[in-house]
Amino acid sequence: PSAAPTSSSALLTISGGGGGGGGGGVGFRGLRKPPLRIVVTGGAGFVGATLVDKLKCARNSVIVVDNFFTGRKENVAHHLRNPRFELIRHDVVEPILLEVDQIYHLACPASPVHYKHNPIKTIKTNVMGTLNMLGLSKRIGARFLLTSTSEVYGDPLEHPQKETYWGNVNPIGVRSCYDEGKRTAETLTMDYHRGADVEVRIARIFNTYGPRMCIDDGRVVSNFVAQALRRQPMTVYGDGKQTRSFQYVSDLVDGLVALMEGDHIGPFNLGNPGEFTMLELAKVVKETIDPSATIEFRPNTADDPHMRKPDITKAKQLLNWEPKISLREGLPLMVTDFRQRVLSEQS
Numbered sequence: 001p002s003a004a005p006t007s008s009s010a011l012l013t014i015s016g017g018g019g020g021g022g023g024g025g026v027g028f029r030g031l032r033k034p035p036l037r038i039v040v041t042g043g044a045g046f047v048g049a050t051l052v053d054k055l056k057c058a059r060n061s062v063i064v065v066d067n068f069f070t071g072r073k074e075n076v077a078h079h080l081r082n083p084r085f086e087l088i089r090h091d092v093v094e095p096i097l098l099e100v101d102q103i104y105h106l107a108c109p110a111s112p113v114h115y116k117h118n119p120i121k122t123i124k125t126n127v128m129g130t131l132n133m134l135g136l137s138k139r140i141g142a143r144f145l146l147t148s149t150s151e152v153y154g155d156p157l158e159h160p161q162k163e164t165y166w167g168n169v170n171p172i173g174v175r176s177c178y179d180e181g182k183r184t185a186e187t188l189t190m191d192y193h194r195g196a197d198v199e200v201r202i203a204r205i206f207n208t209y210g211p212r213m214c215i216d217d218g219r220v221v222s223n224f225v226a227q228a229l230r231r232q233p234m235t236v237y238g239d240g241k242q243t244r245s246f247q248y249v250s251d252l253v254d255g256l257v258a259l260m261e262g263d264h265i266g267p268f269n270l271g272n273p274g275e276f277t278m279l280e281l282a283k284v285v286k287e288t289i290d291p292s293a294t295i296e297f298r299p300n301t302a303d304d305p306h307m308r309k310p311d312i313t314k315a316k317q318l319l320n321w322e323p324k325i326s327l328r329e330g331l332p333l334m335v336t337d338f339r340q341r342v343l344s345e346q347s
């Protein structure tokens with residue numbers, strides 16, 4: 001039965017219609033692409049759950065592997081009765097054996113609050129978790145996609161950042177468990193490609209927001225929205241002139257699928273190139289939620305990048321992908337979800 005969480009060490013096989021390894025690009029009896037068998041690690045999290053919704057729409061069989069550190073069963077509960085969906089409670093630091101065509105490897109705490117909570121566990125997740133999922137890809141011939149991050153560019157000396165930029169990362173700072181963890185995960189991914197012929201994809205994701213984000217994860221958009229809804233001052237760290245780009249989650253998910261389905265090895269920036277200072281973002285949140293909302297300044301956190309903006313020329317040209325949803329369009333969709341959750345915590 002698909003609804004029951006399964007033992008983490010079980011060998012699972014779901015019938016997928018003959019997709020075969022390496023992404024199933026071949027047509028079914030020359031007609032149309034068969035549904036695929038897909039694993040999404042971290043699929044009960046914010047990005048993962050949105051990705052699962054999109055993959056399920058295409059009639060694929062999906063297995064979510066998640067240890068629920070920051071993810072929630074509620075995020076995928078609407079699929080539990082579907083026979084083509086399975087949810088496995090499992091920590092990717094331990095090996096797992098599954099038979100699938102594609103692996104989207106998202107499992108990793110993504111917000112500073114969560115990845116700094118237990119930095120050694122974060123680096124283990126990035127290194128051992130990625131190693132385990134790459135080993136699985138090699139063994140079963142599945143295509144592998146790593147969700148890396150714009151944090152691999154650190155506090156960038158090049159602006160906007162292209163995929164060719166090697167970054168400016170502090171290797172011994174409080175954020176290194178995440179930044180260097182993801183850089184190592186990228187290294188492992190490319191070495192499995194060069195050394196073991198695994199078909200790999202790397203998405204360097206820039207700040208993404210949308211419904212189902214953890215409310216108190218300390219990321220700037222969720223912070224501002226939750227604070228404005230709770231009628232608390234919005235906290236700006238430093239002078240608020242740091243810049244970020246903000247991508248709506250459905251745009252990201254479209255990019256992840258385009259990358260997985262495409263033919264291109266190596267990293268791709270997936271982000272919205274629109275650039276906002278923290279103060280500009282606070283203004284948009286105010287206009288969307290509460291014009292009387294106030295701002296409170298606090299000292300900045302260590303190693304906070306001064307600027308971030310993706311150069312997405314490569315993704316535009318090779319994947320025919322670019323974000324469609326502006327901050328002013330996407331923010332109200334997130335606010336509707338957050339408003340319900342904030343109200344339910346007050347009732």
Ligand SMILES: NC(=O)c1ccc[n+]([C@@H]2O[C@H](COP(=O)([O-])OP(=O)(O)OC[C@H]3O[C@@H](n4cnc5c(N)ncnc54)[C@H](O)[C@@H]3O)[C@@H](O)[C@H]2O)c1
Pocket residue numbers: 041042043044045046047048065066067068069070071072090091092093105106107108109110111125129147148149150204205206207208209214
């Ligand atoms: N959201 C963004 O702005 C952003 C930006 C850059 C990169 N990313 C990357 O995208 C991926 C998803 O991020 P998100 O925003 O959805 O974060 P999230 O915290 O909502 O989701 C991460 C998921 O991974 C699970 N997880 C964590 N450690 C695990 C482990 N050891 N074993 C199994 N599951 C584990 C969590 O329970 C959660 O469901 C992450 O790899 C993150 O680094 C996200």
